Structures are given as C-alpha cells and as structure tokens.
Amino acid sequence: MVSPLPRVLLLSGRELEEVLSPGVLIDEVEKAFITFSEGRTVTPPRTVMWVEGNWWGVMQSYVPGYGVGVKVVNVIPANLERGLPTIQAVVNLFDPVTGSPLAVMDGGVLTALRTGAASAISAKYMAPKERGPLAIIGTGYQARYQLRFVAHVYRTDEVRIYDIRESAAESFKGYAESLGFRVVRCRSAAEAIEGARVVIEATTTRTPVVEGKYLSRPTHVISIGAHMRDARALDDDAIALAETVVVDSREAVMLETGDIRIPVERGVLAMDRVSELGEVASGKRMGRLTDEGITIFKSVGLAIQDAAAAAVAYREALRRGVGRYVDL
Known part of the structure; x- marks a missing residue:
C-alpha cells in the first residue's frame, strides 16, 4: 500500500506578509543570488505560454540550503480594470531529499516580496x-x-x-x-x-x-x-x-x-x-x-528568489505557528 503524502502547510498572502519582513528576507535572497552566480543552483529556463494574449510561466529551481521551489505565474495587465492583481501565482515548496511537498503559498505576494528584496539588495x-x-x-x-x-x-x-x-x-x-x-x-x-x-x-x-x-x-x-x-x-x-x-x-x-x-x-x-x-x-x-x-x-x-523566499517563509511560519495544514 502506498503511504499517503505528508501534510502540506498552506500560507496566505497575509501570512507571508507577517513572516517575511525586509529584515528577514533581504539577507536570505542575497545569499541565493550569490549561490546562483557561483553556479551552485539547479535552475532550468522557465516554461512560457501565451493564453488569451496573456503571459503564463512555470519557474522552478533548487537552491542548496533552501529547497526546491516551483511557481506557476501569470501576468494579466487587464486585471487592473477588474480590480485584480496583474500578477497572480502559486508557489510550491518541496523537500529536496525526500521529494515531499512541504508548503503551498500565495505566489503573487511572494513574488512581490522577493522582487522587493532583490531591488533592496541592488540599492545596498x-x-x-x-x-x-x-x-x-x-x-x-x-x-x-x-x-x-x-x-x-x-x-x-x-x-x-x-x-x-x-x-x-x-x-x-x-x-x-x-x-x-x-x-x-x-x-x-x-x-x-x-x-x-x-x-x-x-x-x-x-x-x-x-x-x-x-x-x-x-x-x-x-x-x-x-x-x-x-x-x-x-x-x-x-x-x-x-x-x-x-x-x-x-x-x-x-x-x-x-x-x-x-x-x-x-x-x-x-x-x-x-x-x-x-x-x-x-x-x-x-x-x-x-x-x-x-x-x-x-x-x-528568477526562480531562485521564489525557492529561497518560500523556504524562509516555511521556516518562519513553523517557528511562529502561522498557517494551516491540509492532507493531500
């Protein structure tokens, strides 16, 4: 009999905001960028498709010390008129050793947070x-x-x-x-x-x-x-x-x-x-x-930002008791 998958932690955008402050995230994303430029990540090119005239992408990366992150993201400019975010996404975090799913989180907020962190590193x-x-x-x-x-x-x-x-x-x-x-x-x-x-x-x-x-x-x-x-x-x-x-x-x-x-x-x-x-x-x-x-x-x-930010969010959420578990 096949064993069931482990429980997965769900993190909302509001919960990501709570656990990923600039003081926490900037240094971690900086480490991920260094690891990437040293050639020590596994980061395939993103897969892109166009749906109804809008950009969709699948981004994936393994960053040592953080984990495997996979994001499905879209960019839909017309959402401005709909009162919806122009960028929407879901990020999945996996254990790199067992392959088990660890967390699913709001990728739109995570993308905005990790993008802000990259800009802050450049300003630094x-x-x-x-x-x-x-x-x-x-x-x-x-x-x-x-x-x-x-x-x-x-x-x-x-x-x-x-x-x-x-x-x-x-x-x-x-x-x-x-x-x-x-x-x-x-x-x-x-x-x-x-x-x-x-x-x-x-x-x-x-x-x-x-x-x-x-x-x-x-x-x-x-x-x-x-x-x-x-x-x-x-x-x-x-x-x-x-x-x-x-x-x-x-x-x-x-x-x-x-x-x-x-x-x-x-x-x-x-x-x-x-x-x-x-x-x-x-x-x-x-x-x-x-x-x-x-x-x-x-x-x-880059997908390395998603993987690193997702891993930090998972770590901080466990430490603070934030999020809720679901059985897949």
Missing part, C-alpha cells in the same frame, strides 16, 4: 551615498513592496511618484504617507526622475519611461518592468550613461526583456560591462564605481 550595493528623493514610476501592486524594501536600505523622507492612472497614484500616495513619507505627485515621469537619487520603474510599459536625459547624478535606477523580449522601460541614453549595469541573470535578461538585449545588439552596451547581482553581492564585481555615477539594476525575476 549600488545606491549613492548622497541622500535624496526616491522616485517611483508606476504605482501599482509591486510599487508598495518596492518602497518598503528599498527604503529599508536607502533611507529617505521624500518619495516622488508618477502613474498614468490617477486612482493608482492617489491610492499609493495615501499608502506611502501612512508609512511616514512625504509624497510628491508628479505630472510626468521626467518630473519625478529629475533630481531623484534612486529611481524605481515598476510599470507594464513596452516603451521607455526612464530617459537618460532626465537622470541626475548621482542616482541608482531599478527597473523591474518591461518583461517582454521587445519591451523597454529604459532608453539607450540611460544605458549609455550608466557606469555599471547589473542584472539578476545575464542569460535571462537577454531572453526576456529588450532593456539589455536591444542596447547590446545596437552596440550601445557591451556584455562584458554587465554584472550579475550575485557577483556584486559576493564582491567579485563592483556595483558602483564613483560617488557621482549613474548605476542601473535590471531585473526579470
């Missing part, structure tokens, strides 16, 4: 020493996590925001003010960017919204949007001005966004100038060269 190593305003272009679901996590490592009082949707900008303004930030709503991306010391792009754009001519020195640009092969959030001028360009994965950014691929193909950017975040975190490559430079971090998101 690449943001200027000089303090100043933080600009956020795109104030949807991801932006709240970007603000919380990046502000954990780059302290600022002023947040400038721009979104083409009035309601989204106003809602985010209230959220940021509730955290104690002074918020300035801007009339354009250019107005938000000029004079900012950290710029976060978190949009669903297909054309550049961060233009080099508006960037002030010093600044650090974080781009988490434009997740299609021909889509761009950063123009050629922004790329050309950067003293360092750092990505989560060289291979992934060349396949999954135009922000790096197109400048490389045009000769604007040489790949030997592109570093991985894990290389920067381990000290093998520099994230910032000068006090006055412009730096760029481009992220498309």
Whole structure:
C-alpha cells in the first residue's frame, strides 16, 4: 500500500506578509543570488505560454540550503480594470531529499516580496551615498513592496511618484504617507526622475519611461518592468550613461526583456560591462564605481528568489505557528 503524502502547510498572502519582513528576507535572497552566480543552483529556463494574449510561466529551481521551489505565474495587465492583481501565482515548496511537498503559498505576494528584496539588495550595493528623493514610476501592486524594501536600505523622507492612472497614484500616495513619507505627485515621469537619487520603474510599459536625459547624478535606477523580449522601460541614453549595469541573470535578461538585449545588439552596451547581482553581492564585481555615477539594476525575476523566499517563509511560519495544514 502506498503511504499517503505528508501534510502540506498552506500560507496566505497575509501570512507571508507577517513572516517575511525586509529584515528577514533581504539577507536570505542575497545569499541565493550569490549561490546562483557561483553556479551552485539547479535552475532550468522557465516554461512560457501565451493564453488569451496573456503571459503564463512555470519557474522552478533548487537552491542548496533552501529547497526546491516551483511557481506557476501569470501576468494579466487587464486585471487592473477588474480590480485584480496583474500578477497572480502559486508557489510550491518541496523537500529536496525526500521529494515531499512541504508548503503551498500565495505566489503573487511572494513574488512581490522577493522582487522587493532583490531591488533592496541592488540599492545596498549600488545606491549613492548622497541622500535624496526616491522616485517611483508606476504605482501599482509591486510599487508598495518596492518602497518598503528599498527604503529599508536607502533611507529617505521624500518619495516622488508618477502613474498614468490617477486612482493608482492617489491610492499609493495615501499608502506611502501612512508609512511616514512625504509624497510628491508628479505630472510626468521626467518630473519625478529629475533630481531623484534612486529611481524605481515598476510599470507594464513596452516603451521607455526612464530617459537618460532626465537622470541626475548621482542616482541608482531599478527597473523591474518591461518583461517582454521587445519591451523597454529604459532608453539607450540611460544605458549609455550608466557606469555599471547589473542584472539578476545575464542569460535571462537577454531572453526576456529588450532593456539589455536591444542596447547590446545596437552596440550601445557591451556584455562584458554587465554584472550579475550575485557577483556584486559576493564582491567579485563592483556595483558602483564613483560617488557621482549613474548605476542601473535590471531585473526579470528568477526562480531562485521564489525557492529561497518560500523556504524562509516555511521556516518562519513553523517557528511562529502561522498557517494551516491540509492532507493531500
């Protein structure tokens, strides 16, 4: 007789918020990036399909010390009009030795949390020493996590925001003010960017919204949007001005966004100038060269982040007695 599967822990988005604070998650995701750049993870290319004109992906990774994570995720921009998240996902965590399922959790919240952690790691190593305003272009679901996590490592009082949707900008303004930030709503991306010391792009754009001519020195640009092969959030001028360009994965950014691929193909950017975040975190490559430079971090998101974040969530949930078990 076949033995039944072990009980599986279910974690809701609210419970993930409870157990995965910036102080807990940033350091753990940083370790996962280092492990990835050292070639010690098992991370196959994601499987992608298009359903009803929308992107769906299956991402999987084994990260030593954390476990095996598998995520099914979709990106549906029209959900903005439906009052639903544009990114929805479910993450499964497995024991790498026994193969047993350990946990199932809200992948949308987990994705936002681990993406915020990656941006914070980039700011830790690449943001200027000089303090100043933080600009956020795109104030949807991801932006709240970007603000919380990046502000954990780059302290600022002023947040400038721009979104083409009035309601989204106003809602985010209230959220940021509730955290104690002074918020300035801007009339354009250019107005938000000029004079900012950290710029976060978190949009669903297909054309550049961060233009080099508006960037002030010093600044650090974080781009988490434009997740299609021909889509761009950063123009050629922004790329050309950067003293360092750092990505989560060289291979992934060349396949999954135009922000790096197109400048490389045009000769604007040489790949030997592109570093991985894990290389920067381990000290093998520099994230910032000068006090006055412009730096760029481009992220498309990796399965290693999901696996590590899911494992940390599972560990913290067990420690705190959070979540509920189900028998499969």
